[in-house]
Amino acid sequence: MVQNRRLTKDVAYYQIKQKIIYGEFKPDEVVREEQLSEMLEISRTPLRQALQMLEMEEFLIRQPNGRLKVASITKEEVEEIFQIRSMLEGSIARNAATNASSDDINVLTEILEKLRQAYHFGYSQEFVTYGNDFHDYLAEMSGLKTSVKLLSMIKDHANRYCHFVSMYGKWSNQVDEHALILEGIKNKDGAFAELAMKKHILSTLKDVINRIEDKANSKIGNIVD
Amino acid sequence: MVQNRRLTKDVAYYQIKQKIIYGEFKPDEVVREEQLSEMLEISRTPLRQALQMLEMEEFLIRQPNGRLKVASITKEEVEEIFQIRSMLEGSIARNAATNASSDDINVLTEILEKLRQAYHFGYSQEFVTYGNDFHDYLAEMSGLKTSVKLLSMIKDHANRYCHFVSMYGKWSNQVDEHALILEGIKNKDGAFAELAMKKHILSTLKDVINRIEDKANSKIGNIVD
DNA sequence: ATTTGTATAATTGTATACATTTTTTTCAAA
DNA sequence: TTTGAAAAAAATGTATACAATTATACAAAT
Numbered sequence: 366m367v368q369n370r371r372l373t374k375d376v377a378y379y380q381i382k383q384k385i386i387y388g389e390f391k392p393d394e395v396v397r398e399e400q401l402s403e404m405l406e407i408s409r410t411p412l413r414q415a416l417q418m419l420e421m422e423e424f425l426i427r428q429p430n431g432r433l434k435v436a437s438i439t440k441e442e443v444e445e446i447f448q449i450r451s452m453l454e455g456s457i458a459r460n461a462a463t464n465a466s467s468d469d470i471n472v473l474t475e476i477l478e479k480l481r482q483a484y485h486f487g488y489s490q491e492f493v494t495y496g497n498d499f500h501d502y503l504a505e506m507s508g509l510k511t512s513v514k515l516l517s518m519i520k521d522h523a524n525r526y527c528h529f530v531s532m533y534g535k536w537s538n539q540v541d542e543h544a545l546i547l548e549g550i551k552n553k554d555g556a557f558a559e560l561a562m563k564k565h566i567l568s569t570l571k572d573v574i575n576r577i578e579d580k581a582n583s584k585i586g587n588i589v590d
Numbered sequence: 591m592v593q594n595r596r597l598t599k600d601v602a603y604y605q606i607k608q609k610i611i612y613g614e615f616k617p618d619e620v621v622r623e624e625q626l627s628e629m630l631e632i633s634r635t636p637l638r639q640a641l642q643m644l645e646m647e648e649f650l651i652r653q654p655n656g657r658l659k660v661a662s663i664t665k666e667e668v669e670e671i672f673q674i675r676s677m678l679e680g681s682i683a684r685n686a687a688t689n690a691s692s693d694d695i696n697v698l699t700e701i702l703e704k705l706r707q708a709y710h711f712g713y714s715q716e717f718v719t720y721g722n723d724f725h726d727y728l729a730e731m732s733g734l735k736t737s738v739k740l741l742s743m744i745k746d747h748a749n750r751y752c753h754f755v756s757m758y759g760k761w762s763n764q765v766d767e768h769a770l771i772l773e774g775i776k777n778k779d780g781a782f783a784e785l786a787m788k789k790h791i792l793s794t795l796k797d798v799i800n801r802i803e804d805k806a807n808s809k810i811g812n813i814v815d
Numbered sequence: 816a817t818t819t820g821t822a823t824a825a826t827t828g829t830a831t832a833c834a835t836t837t838t839t840t841t842c843a844a845a
Numbered sequence: 846t847t848t849g850a851a852a853a854a855a856a857t858g859t860a861t862a863c864a865a866t867t868a869t870a871c872a873a874a875t
Contacts, residue, residue, distance in 0.1 A: 369654055370836080373859075397826070408860045409827095410635070414642050421646040423739065430867060431595070431827050445736050452677040511670050511747075514648065515740050522736075595866080598829075622856070633830045634857095655837060656857050 373407050377415035380405060385424050385435055386525040392437040396425070422518055440577060443526045446519045447570035451563045453512045454500065458546055458562035459555040460507035469506055473547050476502065481540050489534045499543055503550075530576050537572060539565075598632050602640035605630060610649050610660055611750040617662040621650070647743055665802060668751045671744045672795035676788045678737045679725065683771055683787035684780040685732035694731055698772050701727065706765050714759045724768055728775075755801050762797060764790075 381401065384390045402412045416433060419425040425433045461469075476499045483491040504513045542565040549558030606626065609615045627637045641658060644650040650658045686694075701724045708716040729738045767790040774783030 370656070370858090399826075410859055410861085413639065413828095414858095417639050417642045418646055421643055432867090433827095442736060445734055448681065449678070449737060449740070452681075453674070456673065456677075509670055511667060511744060512674060515674070515744070519736060519740070595828090624856075635829055635831085638857095639828095657837090658857095 373411035374414035374418075377401075377405050377407055377412055378418050381415060381419060382424060382521065385419070386521060387528055390435045392435055394435045396433050396435065422521075424522075438522075438526050438529060440574075443523060443573065444570065446523045447566060447573070449519060450516065450523065451566035451570075453516050454503075454566055455559040455563040457504050457507040457509055457512055457516075458549070459559035460509055461503045462550045462553055462555040462558040464506055464508065465550050465553060469502075470547075470551055473499065473502060473550065477540075477543055477547055480543060484540050487534070492536070492539075493533070496539065496543070503546075527573060530573065530580055532573060532576055535572060535576050536569070538568060542568060598636035599639035599643075602626075602630050602632060602637055603643050606640060606644060607649060607746065610644070611746060612753055615660045617660055619660045621658050621660065647746075649747075663747075663751050663754060665799075668748060668798065669795065671748045672791060672798070674744060675741065675748065676791035676795075678741050679728075679791055680784040680788040682729050682732040682734055682737055682741075683774070684784035685734055686728045687775045687778055687780040687783040689731055689733065690775050690778060694727075695772075695776055698724065698727060698775065702765075702768055702772055705768060709765050712759070717761070717764075718758070721764065721768070728771075752798060755798065755805055757798060757801055760797060760801050761794070763793060767793060 381390075381396075390396060398409050398412060398416070401416075402409050405412065416425060420427055420433070424436055426436050427433055476495055480492065480495040480499065483489075483495055504516065507513070542561070545561040546558055546565060549555070549561050606615075606621075615621060623634050623637060623641070626641075627634050630637065641650060645652055645658070649661055651661050652658055701720055705717065705720040705724065708714075708720055729741065732738070767786070770786040771783055771790060774780070774786050
């Protein structure tokens, strides 16, 4: 009998990654294996598997002396990540438009409506969730496995930065931008959907950059650049 | 004293990856830890670190029962990889053109000349090497760390496929295409360099696809699609 | 006071033993 | 002959012991 097991390494991977994304582990902080294995109450063996994964994703950086430190976040890297996202998600939107079934369009329409409601009532947590749902559903539709894989690797880095500069509730025009993408998909217009998606991602980047400048001006928090 | 150590896991990672790329381990073949640890004469602990890396890069696929199998190669995935490469390397060429120093241009000119010679004399091994050198040097120049990282992950997958369909010596126009990219860089024309690079990558994809069709027609070898 | 060398502690790297899960085999009953 | 359950084997998952490397503390020399 084959069943999907919940492996210790995967749980550890997720937990450590969350701690990095949400700032419990700070940029450039050194993490030790014993410390982590005690914290997560697991042995070093599965822990090291988890650390290896995070090292591959460059959330953790192996120093020449073998110690691991939490990756730093620079503004330039975040800008690059959004540039890459605009290209990858652009392709995804184009392919999704080509492949779209009427069921797909119904699902996306529902997600968009929930996004609109969340925005209207100021539910920032739900707003982020439905936004992600929209993008994830498109990714699934596109069938572009490699693009989706690469995207998943870099998205969390961008999310980390967004949390770092407290982006929640700072988005502008996101509802309309998503609606425009859906418009292209409904019309099976791949080129339109691609362009709308690229604009949307770059507009999101602009929001993030504005937020960085706001924080820098008001001298709140310590922004790494 | 800090020194760069040669870790068992890294050696194992490289060796196993080579065996996958060059077909010693075949698509869908199941690999066992004990088998590999005996073959490489290392214990399971560093081996498992290496396997974890290859799993993250999707050269190895973890099945629900925990067994690892060598990833398959489909024509669609290769096409997608080249599409992504054209985008990433396009950006890289654009940034490289912006950043180019006269030293950089000299280095690239030398590499191009070596590439031309290798092509002229039919040295296919050197031809591939200098081609890679050209792209790697641009990648370094661009300063786009994330793009370079993602590229390195997907390139080896494409190389694997190229070896699979015996691409060596089947390239057309590569010398001229590289020359055109260099032209854009010399003129600091980012848009031109980006376009030339994109065309170059997609032209390479076309070569690969032609090769697939040739092989399919002549019934040589077993092509996965 | 600064540097250098050495002993000690701390940390990571590796091997191996054990636990758990999955697969295969065996063998009896239908 | 087929089926199914139980036992055995084989493979992966985890914990731990040990080895090798790196960092620290501190005394001695300059």
